[in-house]
Amino acid sequence: MTMLRVRDMTVRFGGITALDGVSLDLNRGEILGLIGPNGAGKTTLFNCISGVIRPDRGSIFFDGHSLTYAPPHVRAKLGVARTFQNLQLWPSMTVEENLMVPMDALGTRNTFSDALYMPFSLYAERAEMERARAILHVLDLDRYRNALAGDLPAGIQRRVEIARALAMKPKLLLLDEPAAGLDAKETSRLSELLHTVRERFHVSMLLVDHDMSLVMRVCDYVYVLDFGKLLARGQPATIRNDPKVLAAYLGEESQQRSGVQSIPRVRSDERPLLDVQGLAAGYGGLEVIRDVSLAVRAGEVVACIGANGAGKTTTLRAISGMIHARRGRITFANRDVTGLAAERIAQMGLVHIPEGRGLFPSISVEDTLRLVSNTSGQEVDLGPAFDLFPRLRERRHQVVGTLSGGEQQMVALARAILSEPRLVMIDEMSQGLAPTVVRQLFDIIRVFREKGIAVLLVEQFVESALDVADRAYVFEHGTIGLSGEASELRSDRKLVAGSYLGTAADEPSTIGAANGNGHSNGHLDPALMEIVAVRVPARVKRALEERAESEGRPAGALAIELLRQVDGHLDGKANGQ
Amino acid sequence: MTSRLAFRILATLVAFAVLARIPAGFDVGFKFDSALAVIWAFGLLSLVLLTGYVGQISLCQATFAGVGAYTAGMMVASLHIDYMLAVGAGVAAAFMLGVLVGLPALRLRGITLAIVTLGIALVFDRYVFQDHAFEWFTGGTGGWRVNGATIFGLQVDSSKHLMGAYLVLLALFCLVALLLVNLHDSGAGRRLRAIRDSELAAATMGVNLTRYKLLAFGMSAAIAGLGGAFYPLVAGSVSPQPFWLFTSLQFTAIAVLMGVRYVPAAALGGVFMAVIPDVLTRFGHGTFMGHAYEISYDWFQLALGALLIAQLILLPDGVWGDIRRRVHHARASMSAVGGRRVKVA
Numbered sequence: 001m002t003m004l005r006v007r008d009m010t011v012r013f014g015g016i017t018a019l020d021g022v023s024l025d026l027n028r029g030e031i032l033g034l035i036g037p038n039g040a041g042k043t044t045l046f047n048c049i050s051g052v053i054r055p056d057r058g059s060i061f062f063d064g065h066s067l068t069y070a071p072p073h074v075r076a077k078l079g080v081a082r083t084f085q086n087l088q089l090w091p092s093m094t095v096e097e098n099l100m101v102p103m104d105a106l107g108t109r110n111t112f113s114d115a116l117y118m119p120f121s122l123y124a125e126r127a128e129m130e131r132a133r134a135i136l137h138v139l140d141l142d143r144y145r146n147a148l149a150g151d152l153p154a155g156i157q158r159r160v161e162i163a164r165a166l167a168m169k170p171k172l173l174l175l176d177e178p179a180a181g182l183d184a185k186e187t188s189r190l191s192e193l194l195h196t197v198r199e200r201f202h203v204s205m206l207l208v209d210h211d212m213s214l215v216m217r218v219c220d221y222v223y224v225l226d227f228g229k230l231l232a233r234g235q236p237a238t239i240r241n242d243p244k245v246l247a248a249y250l251g252e253e254s255q256q257r258s259g260v261q262s263i264p265r266v267r268s269d270e271r272p273l274l275d276v277q278g279l280a281a282g283y284g285g286l287e288v289i290r291d292v293s294l295a296v297r298a299g300e301v302v303a304c305i306g307a308n309g310a311g312k313t314t315t316l317r318a319i320s321g322m323i324h325a326r327r328g329r330i331t332f333a334n335r336d337v338t339g340l341a342a343e344r345i346a347q348m349g350l351v352h353i354p355e356g357r358g359l360f361p362s363i364s365v366e367d368t369l370r371l372v373s374n375t376s377g378q379e380v381d382l383g384p385a386f387d388l389f390p391r392l393r394e395r396r397h398q399v400v401g402t403l404s405g406g407e408q409q410m411v412a413l414a415r416a417i418l419s420e421p422r423l424v425m426i427d428e429m430s431q432g433l434a435p436t437v438v439r440q441l442f443d444i445i446r447v448f449r450e451k452g453i454a455v456l457l458v459e460q461f462v463e464s465a466l467d468v469a470d471r472a473y474v475f476e477h478g479t480i481g482l483s484g485e486a487s488e489l490r491s492d493r494k495l496v497a498g499s500y501l502g503t504a505a506d507e508p509s510t511i512g513a514a515n516g517n518g519h520s521n522g523h524l525d526p527a528l529m530e531i532v533a534v535r536v537p538a539r540v541k542r543a544l545e546e547r548a549e550s551e552g553r554p555a556g557a558l559a560i561e562l563l564r565q566v567d568g569h570l571d572g573k574a575n576g577q
Numbered sequence: 578m579t580s581r582l583a584f585r586i587l588a589t590l591v592a593f594a595v596l597a598r599i600p601a602g603f604d605v606g607f608k609f610d611s612a613l614a615v616i617w618a619f620g621l622l623s624l625v626l627l628t629g630y631v632g633q634i635s636l637c638q639a640t641f642a643g644v645g646a647y648t649a650g651m652m653v654a655s656l657h658i659d660y661m662l663a664v665g666a667g668v669a670a671a672f673m674l675g676v677l678v679g680l681p682a683l684r685l686r687g688i689t690l691a692i693v694t695l696g697i698a699l700v701f702d703r704y705v706f707q708d709h710a711f712e713w714f715t716g717g718t719g720g721w722r723v724n725g726a727t728i729f730g731l732q733v734d735s736s737k738h739l740m741g742a743y744l745v746l747l748a749l750f751c752l753v754a755l756l757l758v759n760l761h762d763s764g765a766g767r768r769l770r771a772i773r774d775s776e777l778a779a780a781t782m783g784v785n786l787t788r789y790k791l792l793a794f795g796m797s798a799a800i801a802g803l804g805g806a807f808y809p810l811v812a813g814s815v816s817p818q819p820f821w822l823f824t825s826l827q828f829t830a831i832a833v834l835m836g837v838r839y840v841p842a843a844a845l846g847g848v849f850m851a852v853i854p855d856v857l858t859r860f861g862h863g864t865f866m867g868h869a870y871e872i873s874y875d876w877f878q879l880a881l882g883a884l885l886i887a888q889l890i891l892l893p894d895g896v897w898g899d900i901r902r903r904v905h906h907a908r909a910s911m912s913a914v915g916g917r918r919v920k921v922a
Contacts, residue, residue, distance in 0.1 A: 050781065076783030090774035093767065101771045102782035104764035114763035116756070117582050121763065128764075168783060 003028045003204055004049070004172060009058035011044050018044040019055070020228040026172070031198060031205045033219030033236070035212065037249050037460060040225040043176075046208045050082045050174050051075050063171065077106060081170035083161040085177040087286075091150025095141065095160050098149050099132040099167040100125075106168060132167065138200055139163045139193065154286040155186050159193070166201050173203045179211040180309050181286045184477045191217045210309045211477075216240060224248070249462075271334065273298045273454050274319070274350070274423055279328035281318035287326065288314040289478045296423060301445060301455045303465040303486065306475030312458040313355060315475075316425050319456075320352035321345045333422060349422035355431065355458075357412040361401025365392055365411055368400055372418040385414035388447065406437035413444055423454040430461050442468050466490040585758055592844075593751045597744055606859070608739045610851050612811040615746040616642070618847025619804025620828045622750070622840065626757060627797035628829075629838040630766065632773030633682055633790065634691045637698035638801045638828045643706060643820030645671045645802025647714055650721030650809040660726045660733065664806040671802020672795045679794025683787055686776075698825045706817035720815040733810065742810050753800060754840045761840075769793060830881060834888050836895025845897060853877055 004026035011019040019041045026032045036042050047053040049060060051072045060067040065078055081102075090098055107124065114121045136142050139159055144152060149160060158178060165173055175194075179187045191214055197203065209215050215222060216236040224232040224239060226248040232239060239245055272295035279292040289311035296302045304312045317323045319330055321342035330338045337345050346352070360368060369382050386393035389410045395403065400411055409429060416424045426445075430438040438461060445468045448455050459465035466472055466486045474482035474489070482489070548558050600611035620638050627633050645667035652663035681693050705711045715721075726733050733741065760766040768789055771779040780786050809815045831850055835842035854877045861872030892899040 052777075072780035073783050073785045076781060082781050084778065088775045088778035090771050090778065092774055093770060097767050097770075100764065101767045101779070101784065105768055105771075105779075105783035105785075107764075114760065114765040117579075117759055117763070122579070125764065164782065 002026070003030075003063060004206070005061040006045070006049065007059050007061075009045060009048055009060075010056050011041075011048065011053060012056050018228050019048070021058070022225065022228070022230050024223055024230075026204060026206060028171075029198070029202070029204055030220050031194065031207060031218055033215040033222040034206060034208045034225065035210075035215055035222060035239075036225035036231070040231075040248075041228040042208050042225055044228075045225065046174065046176060046206070049206065050080070050176075073105070076102070076168055079169065079171035080174065081165035081168045081172070082174035083158070083165055083176055083178060085180055087154065087157050087161065089149040089157055089160055089164070091148065093149060094146050095136065095149055095152070095163075096129065096132050096145045098160060098164050099135060100128045102164060102168040103128045103131065135163050135166050138196070139166075154181055154284075158182070158190075162193070162197065166197065166203070170203055173197075173205045175205055175207045175209075177209050177211075177309065178207070179209050179214045181282075181288055182211075182477070183290070183479075184213075187211060187214050187477065188217070190214065194218050210307045212240075212307065270297065272296060273300075273333060274456070275329075275331040276315075276319060277329045277331075279315065279318055279330065280326045281314055281323055282326065283314075283323070287478070289318070290327075291479045292328070294473050294480065294483070296454050296456050298422065298454055299449060299452045300471065301449050301457065301469045303457045303459055303469035303472040304475060305459060305462050305465060305472055306481070310475035311478040312475050313427055314478075316352060316354075316427050316456070316458060320350060320425060322352070322354075346419075349420070350425070351416045351419055351421040351423070352425045353412045353416055353427060353429070355427040357408055359400050359408055359411060362399055364397050364399055365403070366396040368411055369415055369418055372415055380418050382418070385418050388417065388444070389414050406433050406441070409433065409437075409441060410444075413441070417448070417451075417453070421453055423456065424448060425456040425458075427458045428460060429457070430459065430464070438464060463490070582759070585755060589751045589755045593747060596747055596844075600743060601740065605736070605739065606855065607852075608743060609811065610855050612739060612743040612746055612807075614847040614851035615743065615750050616804040616808055616811065616847075617828075617850040618750055618843050619753070620801045620824075621832045621835070621843035621846040621850075622754060622757065622804075623797040623799075623801035624828055624832040624837060625840055625843050626760075626800065627793055628832065630761065630769045630773065631790070631793040633793060634687065634694065634829075635678070635794075635797070636691055636695040636825050636829055637678065637701070638797070639820045639822075639824035640698045640701040641671045641675060641798040641801035642805030642808070642824075643701065643817070644674050644798075645805030646808040646815050646820065647706070647716075647721070648802075649806035650716065650723055650815040651714060653723045653726050653809065654716060654721035657725070659730075660723075660728045660810060663726075664803065667806030668799045668802050671805070672799040675798020675802075676791050676795040678798070679791040682790055682794060695822075695825075698822045702817065702821045706820060715817070716815065720817075721809060722814045723809045724813060726810060736813070739811065742807065746804075746807050746811075749803065750844070753803070754843070758840050827881070830885055834881070834885055834895060836897035836899075836901075839895065839897040839901065842895055842897035853880075 002025050004024070006022065006024040009019050009022045009024075010017070022041070022045060024032075024034075024045070034042050034045065044053060048055050048058075049067070051067070051070060054069065058068070062075075062078060062080060067075060067078070067080070070078070090101070093101075104124065107128075133142075133145070136145055139162065141156070141159060141163060144156060144160070149157065152160065158181075162173075162175075162178070178194075179190055182190060194205065194207075195218070198205065207215060207219060216239075219236055222234065222236055222239045223230065224242075224245050231248055232242050232245055234242070274294075274296040276292060276294050280287060280290040282288040292311065292315050294302070294304075294315075304315065306312055314323070318325045321337070321340055321344070325338055328338070329336065332345065332348060332350055335348070337348070337350075363371075366382065369385055370380065372380050382396075386396070391407060392410055392414060395407065400408060403411065413426075429441055433441070442464050445455055445457070457465055457469060466489055469486040471484065472486050472489050473480045476482070544558060544562075551558070600608045603611075620642050623638050623641065624635070627635055627638075645664075647667075648670040649660070649663040649667035652658050652666050653660055678694060678697055682690055685693060706715055708715075724734055728745075761770075768779070768784045771782070771784055772786065772789060772793075776786060805820070808819065812819075827850060831846040832843070835846040835849070854874050857872050857877055858874055861876070862870065864870070888895065894902065
């Protein structure tokens with residue numbers, strides 16, 4: 001029953017091993033989830049299967065064909081379709097045309113007969129239109145048929161992408177973060193949609209998403225990657241409670257609880273240094289954050305945590321003026337800075353260290369730090385920065401691009417501290433760094449606090465972030481789901497985990513109901529659900545269900561009985577020989 | 578769908594009938610301009626396919642036209658074959674060169690592709706059309722003279738039969754233009770436009786990029802070459818000057834100015850490119866309110882540059898795109914229903 005067989009996949013980018021011998025099996029009719037923290041290699045594996053990246057080692061087999069080195073259009077012909085995280089519809093074409101491209105690209109159409117409007121082309125054209133309409137009807141997209149794809153809102157475009165993939169008559173549908181940019185309600189509608197699609201179009205799916213509520217609700221089976229290796233696999237319920245998975249997402253549970261309590265509490269009655277009210281922002285047609293309200297008081301360390309794609313980075317960008325706020329108000333140091341140019345905000349003492357650090361790779365350490373005088377308007381003394389980071393003094397003449405990741409982050413922090421800011425926003429400080437380096441950097445954050453500099457931190461290592469922070473905001477679906485004192489949040493590990501690993505759809509009965517034809521599934525033995533719903537082709541499954549209904553027995557029991565019969569039959573054969 | 582096709586055929590026939598009459602009343606100079614306008618319109622049409630439909634950049638369309646012209650000129654002058662056969666050979670040669678130029682386009686896009694095609698235009702301009710090593714192809718400094726050419730056994734002469742050449746060119750242009758408009762809405766056209774909008778999505782949805790990009794480059798070059806192949810017939814001889822680098826750049830500029838996504842814009846641009854400079858040199862000097870003035874050909878370049886800047890700000894979809902939009906608005910407000918988007922070209 002294995003439809004997609006991935007064996008020993010290894011991919012290296014330069015010196016970094018993004019994927020290290022990962023194997024994966026996808027059965028016919030199954031919805032398989034692929035999850036993992038940032039940089040775990042999910043996207044790399046996904047890109048290998050969809051043909052964007054060529055692996056260094058390993059093989060991919062699909063329905064008996066090798067896909068390892070097949071070009072994209074060959075994969076398409078074999079029945080592998082995909083959607084894109086960053087919406088790759090053809091914007092200047094109508095929704096219907098978008099669906100017709102894959103249909104006739106896979107058919108036997110001729111360019112010249114098309115241009116001449118030969119009868120065969122006209123006939124094929126009409127047949128394709130019919131099919132496109134049928135697909136659009138199932139996905140409830142009828143009314144957008146003649147709209148230009150580029151004019152549609154992002155949520156609809158996502159559905160059109162799924163419709164377009166289905167137009168290829170795929171056997172396997174690869175979904176790349178289909179829930180990105182959707183809010184909680186839209187996400188739950190998406191999960192229903194995916195179940196409908198499986199029922200109606202008989203496709204298997206491989207789903208990569210950061211949104212655990214979707215993965216847990218939709219998937220039959222989940223693979224978890226971490227640091228390019230397979231960390232765990234199993235059914236969603238098992239994965240959710242797997243301590244290894246929790247640790248990978250939240251970081252190791254920390255023993256040390258130093259520092260925080262000894263610092264005098266900032267007075268809560270004074271006006272916050274940074275005050276954000278009802279902020280909304282996004283990119284193009286995508287609104288990534290909405291209704292974000294948060295405050296940072298002077299000298300306070302505040303952490304923003306939450307799953308990838310929840311809107312943390314976008315929030316920082318909107319605050320620092322890198323992107324425009326669509327709604328809401330941002331006040332910094334008692335001045336309304338909403339809509340102010342980024343460099344003006346920086347001059348007011350709000351420094352943003354973006355993801356990837358925003359350094360100039362071909363400039364030396366010393367020159368990078370001297371550039372600060374540009375913002376502050378006077379020649380700066382580099383002494384304090386070098387005192388804080390002795391390593392940088394040794395390497396002052398080295399070009400920044402040749403430094404290690406941790407050293408580069410030090411340069412970024414040193415640059416920030418030299419401009420004498422009132423608030424520093426740091427995005428994913430520890431990304432791609434070794435744990436020992438990360439610990440050093442977090443110590444620097446403490447130094448910031450001692451100097452009275454407020455810090456707004458976006459961090460994937462939740463435990464370390466909560467260790468150093470006074471307060472924290474937990475982002476969910478583009479808004480703030482949870483906030484509180486860091487110590488409280490840390491003690492309620494379960495609560496934070498919920499926002500990462502999804503809180504809904506625990507019970508198997510929910511899965512059964514979402515499966516569509518619910519009445520017979522409702523009283524199935526949950527352990528048998530997997531067998532009935534997944535390992536058996538949809539046609540057989542339906543026959544099973546019908547028979548179960550007519551006999552008034554659970555389908556699971558029937559399946560077991562049938563399997564025993566087959567087993568007995570095989571045994572009999574073996575004995576007979 | 579078929580009614581739309583009938584409408585298009587009708588519109589093409591009307592356009593042909595109207596355009597065929599226009600140069601008849603003018604002198605030889607204007608007849609030459611008209612024929613030249615169609616030749617340049619072919620060049621612009623080739624960009625409608627390549628840039629407008631498929632989204633590829635090329636700065637060497639005049640080179641394709643030049644290869645068509647020289648091939649046709651060589652065939653007629655040295656082998657004395659029928660002119661129509663020579664045109665076929667010219668188109669074939671341009672097609673092959675187009676496919677070759679398309680090869681780098683499989684890997685490159687945007688500014689790098691522009692530079693590569695610019696390099697090809699430069700190389701052909703300097704080292705093929707003007708070099709001694711290729712005299713067998715270019716006919717030396719004098720170029721090929723094709724005064725004794727025949728079409729289907731009839732003697733044609735550039736000075737006497739200019740009008741006839743114009744009509745043949747115009748008929749061919751109308752035919753190719755009609756094919757291109759049809760292509761836009763057909764399955765193949767959709768695949769080409771899919772490449773323009775998102776190559777990544779097109780490839781993963783089963784469009785064979787290699788095949789369609791090479792085909793687009795080849796067909797585009799063939800269209801430019803078809804126009805170029807008639808140049809010797811119209812002008813009486815071939816010289817490198819009309820097909821130099823600057824013509825290629827003008828093609829791109831005027832195609833964008835007129836609306837690179839629309840077939841009729843190519844006709845508009847052809848007239849603009851052939852007639853305006855001639856009008857300027859003819860009537861661009863004299864006295865106005867007592868002051869003598871002199872407007873030379875150089876003013877055409879200046880005006881083109883200024884128009885391009887104005888167009889990019891005021892009419893981002895080009896002149897024809899703007900006309901089309903206005904017509905649609907008027908029609909929509911008249912019918913007041915306006916639910917469905919109507920696409921013509």
